[in-house]
Amino acid sequence: MTSPAATDAQSSGPALSGVVDIAQRLIRFETVNPPGAEAACVHWVRDLLQAAGLETRLLASDPQRPNLVARLPGRGLVPPLLLHAHVDVVPVAGQQWSRPPFAAEIVDGELWGRGAVDMKGHLAMMLAALLRLAASGTPPAGDVILAVVADEEAGSAVGARFLVERYPELFAGVRYAIGEDGGAELGLGHQVRLHPIVVAEKRACWVKATLRGIPGHASRMAGESGAADKLRRLLTAIEGGGLGTRMIPVVDHMLAELAGVLPDPFGGRIAAFRRDPDDPASLAGLDRDDARYLRSLVQHTVNATVIRGGTATNVLPAEITVELDGRLLPGPFGREEFLAELRANVGCEMDLEVLVEGEAMPEPTLGDGYHRLARIMRAKDPQGVPVPMVTTASTDARLFPKLGIQCLGWLPLRHEPGRSYRGRLHCPDERIATSALEFGADCFHELLISHD
Structure with a gap:
């Protein structure tokens, strides 16, 4: 209406x-x-x-x-x-x-x-x-x-x-x-007015994980055979938000440009993160949202969003399902590699069903189109800085x-x-x-x- x-x-x-x-x-x-x-x-x-x-x-x-x-x-x-x-x-x-x-x-x-x-x-x-x-x-x-x-x-x-x-x-x-x-946005202390130009996106890979265990009376220990214990292992494996770091070329280029235009301590932090994204201290002192965004660009992210299972407080569940919002980095990464890495990190038996798979996109590049937009931004706002960005x-x-x-x-x-x-x-x-x-x-x- x-x-x-x-x-x-x-x-x-x-x-x-x-x-x-x-x-x-x-x-x-x-x-x-x-x-x-x-x-x-x-x-x-x-x-x-x-x-x-x-x-x-x-x-x-x-x-x-x-x-x-x-x-x-x-x-x-x-x-x-x-x-x-x-x-x-x-x-x-x-x-x-x-x-x-x-x-x-x-x-x-x-x-x-x-x-x-x-x-x-x-x-x-x-x-x-x-x-x-x-x-x-x-x-x-x-x-x-x-x-x-x-x-x-x-x-x-x-x-x-x-x-x-x-x-x-x-x-x-x-x-x-x-x-x-x-x-796409980065504050980074608001020392420089950044003009993001998005050159790539992460793509969705939503998955339902089914964890099965031996049902029974909840007064007895379930141990590693229980669905709840498998749930614990899954959530522990992804508590950092992803599946291990990797630096793709377009993100490396983005970080290099940011490190070059931002004053310290922000530029120095970005440079340190670029050198060693596994170092938890590299982004210390940055705004929490900025740090979360940057860490999301160097890994396939996985977040548990919907958990279902159990029938009664005193009954061990036979099955628990967890819906996972996975986001793959742009580039030559596919669902099978992602699922295999997820299984390896969790380390327990589980069934994985892909609910949504985003479209595969070509390797991101900074071509003529990007440079055209960057020139316009430099002309229209000489105090601003255009930067290539990847959005999650x-x-x-x-x-x-x-x-x-x-x-x-x-x-x-x-x-x-x-x-x-x-x-x-x-x-x-x-x-x-x-x-x-x-x-x-x-x-x-x-x-x-x-x-x-």
Whole structure:
């Protein structure tokens, strides 16, 4: 059901181009996933782009959850560039918000609302840049394609996956795609304004481990044959969060750049971690969240998330199941290697069932697309530092490489020291500065008119 705010946003028409106005309209569509119900929002974006003269096409496996592919024709001098963004948002239920999450209020220079960061504010930057380019009357060097999709927050089945599998011809010739950055963020003392450019993602390998033991009366010792003891051994094996460290080239490059631009003690800590990621003292003194993020980039992570088992307090369980959220490093790592390593670390008998396996992605590289974005950031914010980053989360960027497209995550923001917006995604009181939206839209416009 469309909310009153969404109805008002739709009926008020598409005639606008300011990034803040666009972001407000997008937030007012309640596209919480589940169920999604992105149709009204996607139709509004379609009308906005059609009015500006762009070619548009709606594609859907579910009429209530359509996707939009729009194209601004270029001069054919360079390959097409793909921008992609999702309009579904995560739920707000159970969260305590200071302001209505879908009212899109502007207070003290900040736009409040679910999706302000992830990723309706981001989409607004793309749309404002496209509209500005279309209004100029000068075609870009190459076609610009915008894919506005549903369902990213719940697996992408009716969104990007549907487009990639059913309509690959719409993306023919595309070499680079720009999407969200998956919340990639490092504070590191806020001594330097870092501009993350995501060049790779970890991929999911969710597993259900079944631990079986000899049932019986719980007044007697179960010992190593008990399912509960096997559970203890499993949880102990993964209590550090992963399966042993390994340094992949793109993470090594990222750490080298960070160590070079950060003042001490932060630069020194990063350098020490790069030399010996197994040393628990190498990141001492860093913010806990920063340290956890960095350690997640040098190992396949495994976290126990759901545990089920037992029938009564006085009965030894015959079976306990544990659901594990595994995340594999980017590169040549597969499920069989991951499962074998997990078994070896735990050291007891267990059945492993893969519940979800993310798409294998090519070895990450820092190619022309990355350097193009880095040049734009240096020009737009000379005091900031663009850095390549790997994100631990998964986005729609895992799907487009099937078509030979290299995906980059880029949310160009300029914020004051000590203030960040990426950390607010999926959280109550999500908001973003209006000046950050305007800065991002300007960066995207620069991307669209550059001829690299």
